[in-house]
Amino acid sequence: MDKRKIIIDTDPGQDDAVAILLALGSPEEIEVLGITAVAGNVPLSLTESNARRVCELAGRPDVKVFAGCDRPMGRPLVTAEHVHGETGLNGPVLPDPTMPLQEQHGVDFIIDTLRAEASGTVTLCPLGPLTNIATAFEKAPDVVEKVQEIVLMGGAYFEVGNITPAAEFNIYVDPQAADIVFKSGVPIVVMPLDVTHKALVTPARNDAFRNIGNRVGIAVAEMTDFFERFDKEKYGSDGAPLHDPCVTAYLIRPELFKGRHINVEIETQSELTMGMTVADWWGVTDRPANATFMGDVDSDGFFALIAERIARL
Numbered sequence: 001m002d003k004r005k006i007i008i009d010t011d012p013g014q015d016d017a018v019a020i021l022l023a024l025g026s027p028e029e030i031e032v033l034g035i036t037a038v039a040g041n042v043p044l045s046l047t048e049s050n051a052r053r054v055c056e057l058a059g060r061p062d063v064k065v066f067a068g069c070d071r072p073m074g075r076p077l078v079t080a081e082h083v084h085g086e087t088g089l090n091g092p093v094l095p096d097p098t099m100p101l102q103e104q105h106g107v108d109f110i111i112d113t114l115r116a117e118a119s120g121t122v123t124l125c126p127l128g129p130l131t132n133i134a135t136a137f138e139k140a141p142d143v144v145e146k147v148q149e150i151v152l153m154g155g156a157y158f159e160v161g162n163i164t165p166a167a168e169f170n171i172y173v174d175p176q177a178a179d180i181v182f183k184s185g186v187p188i189v190v191m192p193l194d195v196t197h198k199a200l201v202t203p204a205r206n207d208a209f210r211n212i213g214n215r216v217g218i219a220v221a222e223m224t225d226f227f228e229r230f231d232k233e234k235y236g237s238d239g240a241p242l243h244d245p246c247v248t249a250y251l252i253r254p255e256l257f258k259g260r261h262i263n264v265e266i267e268t269q270s271e272l273t274m275g276m277t278v279a280d281w282w283g284v285t286d287r288p289a290n291a292t293f294m295g296d297v298d299s300d301g302f303f304a305l306i307a308e309r310i311a312r313l
Contacts, residue, residue, distance in 0.1 A: 011040030011128030025309030036106030068106025091226035134177035155277030172275030
């Protein structure tokens with residue numbers, strides 16, 4: 001399999017951090033061209049700082065990190081400190097980053113990179129609200145056809161919502177941006193809650209991270225120790241779902257996931273169901289398929305891959 005050139009668009013977030021670490025621990029399969037931060041789980045000033053903290057944790061201060069949009073396209077920002085803590089990365093004690101934040105705006109970096117690289121060779125990996133991606137597509141429509149693929153974490157169908165009864169957080173924060181992305185015509189792979197709620201960090205899996213014994217493994221265990229308290233209380237589950245690493249795991253081992261190529265539309269009008277991903281899983285409409293919507297994951301294989309790659313860092 002050819003190495004995938006990717007841009008990670010993220011709002012770290014403990015699970016975002018693990019997704020970034022998995023990518024940086026997989027240089028044979030993934031080349032990280034840069035990381036763009038967006039407001040989401042916490043405000044932009046924290047997400048851009050957290051992205052750099054994670055790069056330094058991985059021993060990769062050479063990775064370029066850019067700050068993108070600090071608010072959704074058409075709505076006030078909704079954040080999730082109740083899940084991730086006031087820093088977004090509560091759990092481990094990570095020092096303030098010393099690596100620089102790039103001066104260029106994250107949206108301009110996305111545009112310039114897509115224009116500079118050969119058409120069809122760059123995959124966009126959004127782990128948070130889709131504001132940066134949609135803003136790039138609106139600002140520079142010529143780059144849309146140059147994207148190889150978008151592999152994103154967001155949405156839900158059978159698992160319905162985790163921030164409202166109908167909506168998953170990433171899509172809900174900026175449904176207008178999600179609507180632009182899903183209507184863009186770019187090949188899209190979606191990792192919804194239907195998959196990520198099957199990727200649970202059980203005590204045994206978290207012990208495996210901690211027992212790796214390196215700084216990264218211990219930090220990941222501390223992140224999920226903090227992160228899981230919310231999900232255990234909310235869902236009564238055995239542990240926290242590792243949402244965002246599903247994106248990078250798919251790039252490395254796509255065979256771990258199963259889904260369907262279906263039509264997915266984003267609700268942008270109703271306050272009752274704002275941000276809902278209306279996934280035509282059963283093919284009951286004649287709307288054309290625009291996304292591969294994942295429904296299942298080999299969770300043992302998924303966690304084995306994460307542990308293997310974290311051990312390298």
